[in-house]
Amino acid sequence: MLARATGLARTLMNFLPAASLSSPGGSAAVSAGSVFEARGLTKVYGVGVAQVHALRGIDLELYEGEFVTLLGPSGSGKSTLLNILGGLDVPTSGSVHFREHDLTASDDASLTRYRREHVGFVFQFYNLMPSLTARENVELVTDIAVNPMPADEALGLVGLTERADHFPSQMSGGEQQRVAIARAIAKRPDVLLCDEPTGALDVHTGILVLEAIHRVNRELGTMTVVITHNAVIAGMADRVITLSDGRIASVRRNERKVAASELQW
Ligand SMILES: Nc1ncnc2c1ncn2[C@@H]1O[C@H](COP(=O)(O)OP(=O)(O)OP(=O)(O)O)[C@@H](O)[C@H]1O
Numbered sequence: 001m002l003a004r005a006t007g008l009a010r011t012l013m014n015f016l017p018a019a020s021l022s023s024p025g026g027s028a029a030v031s032a033g034s035v036f037e038a039r040g041l042t043k044v045y046g047v048g049v050a051q052v053h054a055l056r057g058i059d060l061e062l063y064e065g066e067f068v069t070l071l072g073p074s075g076s077g078k079s080t081l082l083n084i085l086g087g088l089d090v091p092t093s094g095s096v097h098f099r100e101h102d103l104t105a106s107d108d109a110s111l112t113r114y115r116r117e118h119v120g121f122v123f124q125f126y127n128l129m130p131s132l133t134a135r136e137n138v139e140l141v142t143d144i145a146v147n148p149m150p151a152d153e154a155l156g157l158v159g160l161t162e163r164a165d166h167f168p169s170q171m172s173g174g175e176q177q178r179v180a181i182a183r184a185i186a187k188r189p190d191v192l193l194c195d196e197p198t199g200a201l202d203v204h205t206g207i208l209v210l211e212a213i214h215r216v217n218r219e220l221g222t223m224t225v226v227i228t229h230n231a232v233i234a235g236m237a238d239r240v241i242t243l244s245d246g247r248i249a250s251v252r253r254n255e256r257k258v259a260a261s262e263l264q265w
């Protein structure tokens with residue numbers, strides 16, 4: 001009975017954020033199975049001679065539960081695209097839908113709610129609070145989330161049960177990054193967006209971090225995008241999207257996915 005009541009509460013809570021985002025009647029929602037649908041996305045930074053065309057017309061669909069890597073040279077627009085999907089930035093033109101919600105028609109307050117309730121971010125640098133333990137860093141999020149998992153469960157998912165009471169200064173870079181992943185997923189986000197999560201780590205540590213991200217994707221079904229400069233990491237993905245000069249240069253599906261532990265670079 002309690003489980004059913006909890007399930008009902010979750011269903012209602014899941015509905016509430018949806019109602020708080022803009023969803024104008026009649027606007028095109030994403031196709032069945034799509035989490036994101038981007039059409040004709042452009043992003044221009046600056047004005048006049050200082051203009052930079054970061055995105056030059058991106059059409060993209062990302063699907064429920066998939067693990068996608070985003071490759072491409074420096075400056076090709078990877079972070080810009082990820083930031084727009086995550087509601088941290090807005091395109092100059094084009095549209096992005098997250099499920100039935102038109103992010104491009106959302107005001108700042110709706111985008112803030114969207115990020116808080118639906119998106120987990122992991123960046124190259126971990127941005128942990130140095131004066132808080134691993135558990136307390138995760139609790140910063142679980143204290144305000146709608147339907148969080150316990151902080152210890154999130155730390156367990158990334159293999160850090162033993163480190164819950166440690167401060168960031170007492171942990172390795174890879175352990176700190178896994179705390180950052182635990183913090184990102186503790187609110188049970190619908191999507192996990194990672195911008196070069198292993199960029200600051202050595203190979204061995206990077207693999208532990210990728211294993212943690214992959215486990216979240218597999219066990220929670222969280223649609224995951226990982227930006228990387230390392231083409232080897234693309235072997236883990238369901239699909240590999242490569243950007244070049246603000247455009248999608250290729251989309252490839254991996255017939256056989258490689259486990260993080262098998263990666264070598
Ligand atoms: N806030 C900004 N103001 C002006 N130009 C920007 C801004 N953010 C990004 N750019 C420019 O947009 C282009 C795409 O940048 P972006 O950060 O998306 O590239 P990236 O593929 O993530 O590169 P990297 O691999 O180096 O992180 C670059 O030319 C960059 O200089």
Ligand SMILES: [Mg+2]
Pocket residue numbers: 078079080195
């Ligand atoms: Mg970048």
